[in-house]
Amino acid sequence: MSDRIFGVFGLLLAIGFAFAALAIEESFLSDAVGPKAFPIIIAAVLGLSSIVIALRPDAAPEWPTFARLAEIAAAVVMMILYAELLPEVGFVIATFFAAAYLTWRLGSGLLASLATGLGTSLGIYVIFHLVLGLSLARGPLGF
Numbered sequence: 001m002s003d004r005i006f007g008v009f010g011l012l013l014a015i016g017f018a019f020a021a022l023a024i025e026e027s028f029l030s031d032a033v034g035p036k037a038f039p040i041i042i043a044a045v046l047g048l049s050s051i052v053i054a055l056r057p058d059a060a061p062e063w064p065t066f067a068r069l070a071e072i073a074a075a076v077v078m079m080i081l082y083a084e085l086l087p088e089v090g091f092v093i094a095t096f097f098a099a100a101y102l103t104w105r106l107g108s109g110l111l112a113s114l115a116t117g118l119g120t121s122l123g124i125y126v127i128f129h130l131v132l133g134l135s136l137a138r139g140p141l142g143f
Helices: 002-022 037-055 066-089 091-105 110-131
Strands: none
16 A cells, blocks of 8 residues: 555656646757756656556565664755755765765765765766866865
8 A cells, every 4th residue: 555655646746846847947048958858757757657656566565664764864864964055065075975974874884985975076076067167066165
């Protein structure tokens, strides 16, 4: 029963996401695909996946333990903090902490997580800002 509820909730979320995507105003300077295409594709994939989950539920679903739910909640809090702190501390610093924390919670050791966070934040910064010239949030250190 829980899979069906989850599937219907996902389908409703996909419909809402599609309506929000269709409300995006297009500029006359946009490319041929436009800004609506990617969100609509995401909504379609979410909708189709949700329909499959609702129509073919798991016979004996296994719910996560309280400890696992707490870890999921902590990851959600980390992503909210990342979004909130990104304009304040900048892309490199915020991404470093978010990537390091998430990889640590996925089972990496502390030093490996710090290295992954540093490599992820600097790697994305180099590719997207320095190579491709895209604008990323600047922090108090100017990057």
